[in-house]
Amino acid sequence: MLANRVGWKCSNPDCRRETRGAATEKEDIISIGVASHITAASKRGPRYDEKLTAQERASAENGTWLCQSCSKLIDSDVHRYTVAKLKKWKKISEEMSTLDLEEVAVRKNHEDKELIKFFVQCFDRPVFKDRIYREGRMEDFDKAIEDTIIALNTGVLRTRDGSILKN
Template identity: 55%
Template sequence: MSRDNFDMTTKETLAKRVGFRCSNPNCRKLTSGPQIDSAGSINIGVAAHISAASLGGPRYDSQLTSEERKSIDNGIWLCQNCAKLIDNDSVLYSSDILLEWKHLSEKAALLEIQNNGVINLVDDREIIKFFAQCFDRPAFQDPFDQEGSMENFDKAIEDTITAINTGALRARDGGVLQKSKGKAYLSNPLWRRKMDAIGDLLRALRERYELAVRTNDIHLGSTSDERQFYCINDRQLGAWFDLTRAEILKIFSEICGEAGISSEFQFPRHRRFWRDR
């Protein structure tokens, strides 16, 4: 069966248009870097098809011509993990979702270039205030072994990553609670780098959680009255989650201080009751 593959020029252009970063707004991982060999480089990026390159593939659209399938309009640049992710669940990761990812990532890459060297403190402070609302939630306040629901904890971290990258803070039902701008709009390069570091730590939280569930270091049970029964089989795991969240809030508090924004972010904030995330 023939495949409508991208040519090298299309692949390179897709990568360059997003600054060689994964287009998934929950990832944004850099996909290219140096090898030890001074003449070599490493690439973990993939030019993925939005509509499959051949019949039977994910999101295949029979209405497209062969030329349209292998055109740049049908491509999206992703890291290898996200490329596999979107093809494993083509219903959840629809063509419309992938086109939105592509648009957001290209816009973020352009903003990083446009904002280079130009600092707008007023706009930056408003974005930081929005981020402060994203962190003002129990997922960044309660010790790990006092979580009311592990699944809600994971979803809260995911929502925070999305909010920082896209500027849209969403409720559990998907509705937008607050709307601002993502971290790519920050004109202060220092704050942008610190928010990038926070984004890396947030992704590490999600990846470690997913690994813990797969290896049964965290055993998930049933849910009753918005409380989920669970068992943490690795006691050091909770300490790692708490230290990582403390580091996130430490970095963010530094940004708030530099921006002249009053903040009381610290971890943990002990509570005597369970709250919706």
């Protein structure tokens, strides 16, 4: 659950490293993430809080998802990586995960609309709508085809005189 709530990315906001990816075998994945305790599960562990019950220590509330490097880092310097800081990381990472989902959907939808508009403009010329004779001379037809291919390849739509219509 910890990994899913942060999109399988490290919860350190300065890291946000992906912690899961494809392995060589088609059926396998590689995970470099770890579920880490915010307060230790055992008395000798980092940031141990004796006020917590065993059930609270084992709960998802007391956990965060980190890459292996950040997991080692937080347990090596408990004065810098406090309970408050780790809880803040967890909260930020969960919020960032939600934003990642929302932004991708919005950005993708917007990009798709813009791309479709661009393609419509590229193909909105007589050569693609009417018979060849409407484009005039064969040279005009060839130029229209060339201009369209260039626009599709470069993302720059120009008029016949070379002025940029859309970039």
